[in-house]
Amino acid sequence: MVVAEMSVSLDGFGAGPAPSPEDPLGKGGMDLHEWVFRLAAWRGPHGLEGGEIDVDSELVEESQAAGAVVMGRKMFSSGTGPWEGDPNANGWWGDEPPFRKPVFVVTHHAREPLVLGETTFTFVTEGVEAAVDRAGGAAGATGVHVSGGADVIQQCIRAGLVDVLDLHVVPIFLGDGRRLLEGLDPARLEVERVIAAPRATHIRYRL
């Protein structure tokens, strides 16, 4: 199973405008993830103690249960990061990335796999289908998690690769930025689950 998951503002943005090295998710973009950052389920894998446990926690735990991750190049190492112009930079994730499973990065830049702590990043230059296929082989029955950004999620939806779309609709307007769902083909989806929480409405769609 392939699950694409992302937080989105009520007005449809997956990141804010004007991303910069200091503000890589764009203006207001961090607010999309506040519902996660405060949770013990997120803090633990990031090497942080404490945190809250509530209805939002199980959403984070579910996405962590996938056996492999697919992400875009910017989510691995944004072109606007402090390593701008260095195609072999090690990205956002530090010496001990929180994934601890195989991660497949969709990129145009061929590169040897990168091992950081318990996470191996494999760089796939043949497009999203190849990335999801390789992730599926690594994940087996546990499923593949397409983590973003918006570009990769759109490409995966357009290619018919996504079984489940998990959206966390955050009650903010960003006003501008990167739209999460754009340029898709008309389609009907099935609402599989809705979990209401103050910081986000979690809706699971089956494509």
Next chain:
Amino acid sequence: MVVAEMSVSLDGFGAGPAPSPEDPLGKGGMDLHEWVFRLAAWRGPHGLEGGEIDVDSELVEESQAAGAVVMGRKMFSSGTGPWEGDPNANGWWGDEPPFRKPVFVVTHHAREPLVLGETTFTFVTEGVEAAVDRAGGAAGATGVHVSGGADVIQQCIRAGLVDVLDLHVVPIFLGDGRRLLEGLDPARLEVERVIAAPRATHIRYRL
């Protein structure tokens, strides 16, 4: 209280692309309202018998309880309708419009009030604030319902006139069309209620 309400596709469109006299809501736009059209609560006021009663019904009944309606000129009488070019056309709504309460139409075209059946349409050329103000006077304690389209809802949100935003998120991709929430100022909202149903996720936000 001022409630703005609209159905929106999962990818954020309040109407489909290429509206025409035969397809005034644009390609796929009618699919946004399927959850309503089948209901007894909608069919009755439109002079139709029968229809379904389920969890979606109360949403329709709530919006019908408002004492006055504000709508845009296109919702009253679209420029792409069969009366294109006739600024004094009687619009979409036939001899017995379903509102049966005062309706205030935001328009650039000054015009005498129009009485059709039990509904009076008043044309307001001084903008959305004036329209909402006059609707508030007519509605009293029962509240004002801003019914669309996207332009008028956006104008009302930007002007700080909206207390409650009732969105019906329909599990379809339209791919293109008129975005419902566009060009808004950054803001935080409060999730007041979530009602999950197969044909739409009904989310009430307080601004």
